[in-house]
Amino acid sequence: MSNPDTPRTYPETVEFLYALGNEVKTIKLGLDRIRILLRALGDPQNSYSIVHVAGTNGKGSVCAMIDAGLRAAGVRSGMFTSPHLIEPTERIQIDGIPVSRADFERAFHAIHQISVQLEQAGEIDAHPTYFESVTAMALWMFREQKVQTAVVEVGLGGRLDATNVVHPALTVITPVDMDHQFYLGNTIEQIAAEKAGILKPGVPAVFSRQRPDVAGVLDARAAELGIFVTHWEESGFQDALLHSRGSRISLAGYPILECNLPGEHQVENAITAAQALIALGVSPEGISEARWPGRLEHVAPNPDVLLDGAHNPAGAQALRRYLERFYGNKRIWMIFGAMRDKAVDEVGVILFPLAHELIFTAPQVPGYAQRALTPPELIQRAGRGHAEPTVEAAIQYALSHLSGAAAEEDVILITGSLYLVGEARKHFLATTLGRWPASL
Numbered sequence: 111m112s113n114p115d116t117p118r119t120y121p122e123t124v125e126f127l128y129a130l131g132n133e134v135k136t137i138k139l140g141l142d143r144i145r146i147l148l149r150a151l152g153d154p155q156n157s158y159s160i161v162h163v164a165g166t167n168g169k170g171s172v173c174a175m176i177d178a179g180l181r182a183a184g185v186r187s188g189m190f191t192s193p194h195l196i197e198p199t200e201r202i203q204i205d206g207i208p209v210s211r212a213d214f215e216r217a218f219h220a221i222h223q224i225s226v227q228l229e230q231a232g233e234i235d236a237h238p239t240y241f242e243s244v245t246a247m248a249l250w251m252f253r254e255q256k257v258q259t260a261v262v263e264v265g266l267g268g269r270l271d272a273t274n275v276v277h278p279a280l281t282v283i284t285p286v287d288m289d290h291q292f293y294l295g296n297t298i299e300q301i302a303a304e305k306a307g308i309l310k311p312g313v314p315a316v317f318s319r320q321r322p323d324v325a326g327v328l329d330a331r332a333a334e335l336g337i338f339v340t341h342w343e344e345s346g347f348q349d350a351l352l353h354s355r356g357s358r359i360s361l362a363g364y365p366i367l368e369c370n371l372p373g374e375h376q377v378e379n380a381i382t383a384a385q386a387l388i389a390l391g392v393s394p395e396g397i398s399e400a401r402w403p404g405r406l407e408h409v410a411p412n413p414d415v416l417l418d419g420a421h422n423p424a425g426a427q428a429l430r431r432y433l434e435r436f437y438g439n440k441r442i443w444m445i446f447g448a449m450r451d452k453a454v455d456e457v458g459v460i461l462f463p464l465a466h467e468l469i470f471t472a473p474q475v476p477g478y479a480q481r482a483l484t485p486p487e488l489i490q491r492a493g494r495g496h497a498e499p500t501v502e503a504a505i506q507y508a509l510s511h512l513s514g515a516a517a518e519e520d521v522i523l524i525t526g527s528l529y530l531v532g533e534a535r536k537h538f539l540a541t542t543l544g545r546w547p548a549s550l
Contacts, residue, residue: 116222120211123218124198128476130240143234144242144272150224151246154253158188160276161386164264164305165284165318167424168379171371171405172284172318173261175383175397180259181206182396188260190248190273192241195404195532196539202248204255206399217247217254241265245272259390269307281308281315282386284379286324287424288453302327314338316389318382340385342378350377354436355408359384361394368398372406374435375428404531406432409538413512414440414521417535419528421452426460429525433464441466443508443522445501446488447473447530449481458492461525467511468495471504473529482527501533 117123161176163169170191180187194200199208221243228234252260264271286302302324309331317328319342332339346362357377359367369380384394407417420429444465448454470488485497498504508522524534
């Protein structure tokens with residue numbers, strides 16, 4: 111007999127997961143609970159090959175490109191990433207398509223039922239957290255859908271992240287920088303050590319180009335474990351031609367790689383993904399099919415509307431380089447919102463000087479809204495700006511103040527929190543403004 115409190119519909123399922131608390135606030139760094147849960151489910155993560163991806167910046171993009179390459183090679187693929195932009199179903203994809211609401215609900219019930227039994231039996235101390243639950247759902251769903259290779263993104267850190275129960279065929283570490291210091295450590299070396307926690311004996315690794323202090327930590331750990339590592343510097347990179355919607359990349363010994371994710375930083379991510387695919391015995395050409403919403407994504411023309419979840423200093427620097435290269439003569443109407451646990455002042459120093467006008471707002475996502483800085487707080491930190499309560503109101507404010515016929519000289523940039531970007535993306539999907547690109 112089912113528990114009367116058990117969610118019965120997709121909306122109830124999502125509400126239950128949100129009620130477990132947002133991922134950062136209620137995070138439980140440790141692997142005991144997730145290991146017990148997965149064991150009770152028959153260890154689904156052992157039923158397919160896995161590529162495990164950690165890092166501070168670019169890991170989602172690298173996951174998307176590896177997944178695209180696998181699909182282009184005819185591999186039935188799964189991908190688990192976080193956070194989502196609009197719907198939690200986005201986190202679990204099969205062959206590049208988010209699972210249906212019905213499948214998401216089915217996976218939740220499989221994990222929830224076992225979780226309740228384990229908790230009642232005293233085998234686990236509490237119901238698995240939001241992230242633990244969705245991780246288990248993804249790993250279970252990949253087995254159910256007979257995935258051949260799954261690309262699994264680390265949620266936070268690496269060593270104690272719930273995804274680190276997997277024994278992958280390949281590990282990948284994208285650029286490591288300062289982020290989540292409260293959980294991972296106050297120095298770059300400590301954070302790098304946490305990321306290096308996904309490395310395992312006998313499992314080859316691919317490392318993106320790293321700052322020297324990070325490279326030293328990663329290479330030392332790899333040497334301790336006797337791991338074969340492919341470094342970014344060994345890629346045979348020759349040249350890259352950047353344009354506003356992507357790049358063309360030359361690697362020695364391979365045809366020109368087309369990358370349709372914009373930004374100079376995506377060149378480095380594409381090379382890392384290419385090296386990962388080559389290590390898996392797959393052609394890297396399939397990365398041209400990768401799409402990664404909410405990251406330098408153009409969602410409307412005239413005025414150009416650009417979404418980018420630049421939520422830490424390194425991401426902000428990448429966004430700034432893109433804006434300076436392709437939008438140097440445009441007026442930028444910057445809509446910005448951020449979580450309290452982010453380095454907002456550092457991000458502001460990088461981005462805010464580029465803004466013709468700053469419009470501050472806050473995401474309204476259930477379970478996350480309380481973590482957001484309020485618009486008045488952001489104005490106080492920036493020393494200027496206009497406040498709007500929601501991203502929809504901020505968009506309307508920007509549109510109403512654009513200078514008519516000169517709108518082609520303007521760009522509306524929505525950035526900061528990925529949750530804010532997700533709300534903006536949902537808004538544009540629901541309107542008739544603009545001509546939607548295929549990625550939408």
